[in-house]
Amino acid sequence: MKDEAIYRRLFRTALLIRLVEERIIELYPSDKIQSPVHLSIGQEAVAVGVCDGLQPDDLVFATYRSHGFYIAKGGSLDAMFAELYGRKGGVSGGKAGSMHLAAPEVGLMGSSAVVASTIPHAVGAALSFKRRGASQIAVAVFGDGATEEGVYHESLNFAALMKVPVLFLCEDNGLAVHSHRPVRQSYRLAEHAASFGIASRRLEEGWDMLAIRQATLEAAARVRAGEPFVLEIVTSRYKEHVGVGEDFHFNYRSSDSVDAWKRRDPLIVDQKLAAALRPDIEREIEAAVAFAEASPAPGHAELLTDVI
Amino acid sequence: MSIAAVKPAQGTRVLSYAGALLETMDAALADHANVFIMGQGVDDFKGIFGSTTGLAEKYGAARVFDVPLMEEGMTGVAIGASLVGDYPITTHIRADFSFLAMNQIINLASKYRYMFGGLMRCPMLIRIVVGRSWGQGAQHSQSPQATFAHYPGLTVIMPSSSQAILDMYPAIINRHPGPVISIEHRLLYNLDFTVAPSEKRVPLTSYVARKGSDVTVVATSVMVLEALRAAQYVEDQTGISAEVIDLNSISHPDWNLVTASVARTGRLVVADTSWLEYGVAAEVCRQLVMRDPGLLRQPPTMLGMAPAPCPTAKSLEDIYYPSQHETVDAILTQVKGDKHGIALPVERSMTEGYKRFRGPF
């Protein structure tokens, strides 16, 4: 029963993310959103399960694919749509767009479009937490491809040496743009982490929000006690790497694995709950879209502010 | 109006920028067994915006291959292969990602020949693409010609047309003695240009893209097209004749060409794709002033990105980059003063124009 209530809460946030992104897909041809979008459709459970397993003051450092984390961390929907529209009411006044969502007031500490570049930021925040004796933890969110960059290895090494409270969270969708993981990686993340003395876990059931939440709670407890941890969650990107379409017709991947994933995707399987929650969520989204539409565009007065 | 110094006569054809890149990449692989291409996505169906599509199939995975996310490592690998006689071509789909390879490019590649007194050489071609428009934002839009050209040992070019690619790439690949950074522009990729067989004997230099007598416009990359359009508009409206110089070779321009032009016109506009501060615009002025501080009849006009990171919102992006308006206004202001009173073109944003742009140059 308790689980049931948690499931409903997680499900609602995941459905909100999906419907937000489906709304973005609808709006996109109108050219109202003139910003590259990296959709998280298929991967919502990760953001939702992880953020629910964190404390509100734990900090998340994210990537260009962060609509999900922004919403799951509690970022304002109005400010998000206005940001995508490039309006003054946007969370960053239109200067960020989809790729650089941030909401420090709820612990989303920015997202970067340079792969792997925010991983050491999480380590740095964790270093500060440790120095101050704070009970917060920092979470570095990144894709499987990001682990190939040198800075990932440097970050793990430093985090292990300094024993800082950082959770390395890998969203493994098996793809970096159109390249499959086996042609890019000769290592396994767990073994690699172990070579630094960092414990890890790989969760194959990346559609299961409760399992992800539980794994995060357990990992976060260890991290809070002062050891870095690598949590790898297998997931599935339904849409193209960037943009609002599908990409199966390019034949670089088959739709089979995505179809198999969809058969387990609670947002698709649990039609009844989705139908029950949908009207309320849609109202919320329409209000956010209306807010964005009404928000004025930035101009000369804003161009050169916040530079230094 | 021709973008090439040599007027294309017979034997011309229409070729897109991406098409010219693909042709030169193909020819490099066909002509030189030691050439290979590596970069993220070079072998996928998008093929770096169509500039490497099909080459992996044609030449095999040993010659054209995808790499993990490893910008610094890849560049170091390229240096190593080059040191033992291969000619690597590497790609970054955004110039911004080459910043992860700065250590290898600047501390190693640019220095190897000199630092070892000529014992070592690492010729290679690094292709990087500048993004612009559709909310590329702060990290997908940078244009680092000034950064790279600052370092002795690097050769930096900015091809502004298909002809520039056909002229320069075959002369660079396996022939140029050192590392070359070619800064390509995403907005140019889908444009068609009229090209002629290359006749340039010294392609890595600057050239006159349009002859004129009243004002000199020195431009780079996509701003060359912007300057050519503006010059045409101004001539049509007022008869003012603007000379447009494509700097083309950023690290080694033809300063005599620039100086001679300004000596004739006494008026200067610089139109660059990057920031003005410590950039191409500043260097053009330095070169002129060092030769003859009296060359200019009045202060020059400089067009570049606003001094801020690139904003994502369209309304900000539109005023962040110099528009057709500003380019025309700059030329008119140089010749007639800022109260010129001549109507500016309707089009504000260049990108709008480029969607319809098609030759004849």
Ligand SMILES: Cc1ncc(C[n+]2csc(CCOP(=O)(O)OP(=O)(O)O)c2C)c(N)n1
């Ligand atoms: C340093 C850097 N290199 C290359 C790119 C181009 N790029 C953007 S996303 C991406 C793939 C990253 O894959 P992954 O980390 O698995 O994240 P995913 O997109 O799958 O969520 C690449 C190569 C980039 N943005 N930054």
Ligand SMILES: [Mg+2]
């Ligand atoms: Mg991935």
